[in-house]
């Protein structure tokens with residue numbers, strides 16, 4: 578039991594979870610949280626070991642889809658996401674997604690940011706709307722033809738959170754239905770030659786159509802809150818640590834992604850008994866992997882608690898590791914850098930920011946507000 582205590586499932590949205598993470602790493606890098614019935618792992622080497630282990634999988638085998646959404650359209654999407662599945666059957670689509678994202682030409686990013694960042698865009702829209710609109714446009718999803726697309730994505734991600742209310746889940750279900758109908762129509766239409774969407778359809782020929790549809794939605798929904806959080810955390814880091822103009826802006830964004838990640842943790846489920854750091858994990862156990870704690874592990878990054886834009890040997894688990902690592906990592910960093918660059922050129926950093934973190938079990942996503950307002 579570590580000497581500094583926070584409920585591990587509220588740490589992500591806690592004002593300052595890092596002393597707790599440090600206490601965990603130093604005193605109990607693998608410990609069983611009796612109250613929440615979950616193993617909590619905080620050291621980088623141990624987390625990477627579990628992420629690579631075939632004995633740990635991304636969903637509990639008895640609950641491939643969260644019980645709260647079983648039988649809804651949201652479950653149709655969730656059940657087919659490569660992020661939520663293991664095994665050979667999902668490999669061809671996973672590889673097609675990785676290849677098409679890696680081949681993406683991002684030269685037009687500055688123009689896309691200008692297109693989607695209207696002058697009156699507030700900080701909420703800047704973080705929650707602009708990145709996903711830019712991504713959708715870049716991938717060839719033609720978001721201007723259906724402005725509701727962004728709202729559906731926002732509503733759909735509610736089904737990914739264990740904190741969602743019944744109303745959130747009902748909204749996610751409606752959004753899932755709309756998204757499936759929209760993407761079905763999109764695939765039936767003329768796809769922009771050379772777009773990720775066109776390449777993906779070509780590369781995944783023969784793959785299950787429903788799986789392709791679900792994973793197209795997955796590309797937007799999986800980046801939505803994570804990128805909103807990264808951009809928001811960049812604005813906070815600018816205020817708290819400043820930025821060196823002698824170094825590329827990308828290095829600032831990468832350091833924020835390491836230092837104060839928007840995805841603070843992820844989970845695994847044990848399918849075969851295993852021993853780690855002297856602890857016996859049993860089949861059926863759940864494990865919380867504290868990616869944000871690992872990034873500051875001294876054995877992983879020297880002086881991990883220091884914000885250092887100029888790090889030359891930066892290492893990070895913010896985008897995962899092993900067979901489920903994020904195929905959108907480079908893209909997320911580029912989109913965030915392009916938006917931040919445009920924002921700073923237009924607005925500078927005038928007013929001191931005020932924020933609180935959105936309630937979340939794994940995301941660190943700030944909501945900004947002014948002196949007069951409550952956080953939206």
Ligand code: HEM
Nearest residue numbers: 659660796799800803804807843895896897901903905909
């Ligand atoms: C700052 C932004 C982002 C962060 C912090 C982030 C983080 C992550 C993490 C931690 C994982 C691994 C989860 C696990 O292993 O449990 C992951 C997986 C994934 N991410 Fe991202 N992501 C971001 C943006 C994106 C973008 C822009 C895309 C798509 C264009 C994307 C698509 C995916 C997909 C498809 C997976 C599942 C990969 C698999 O299971 O094989 N992400 N992401």
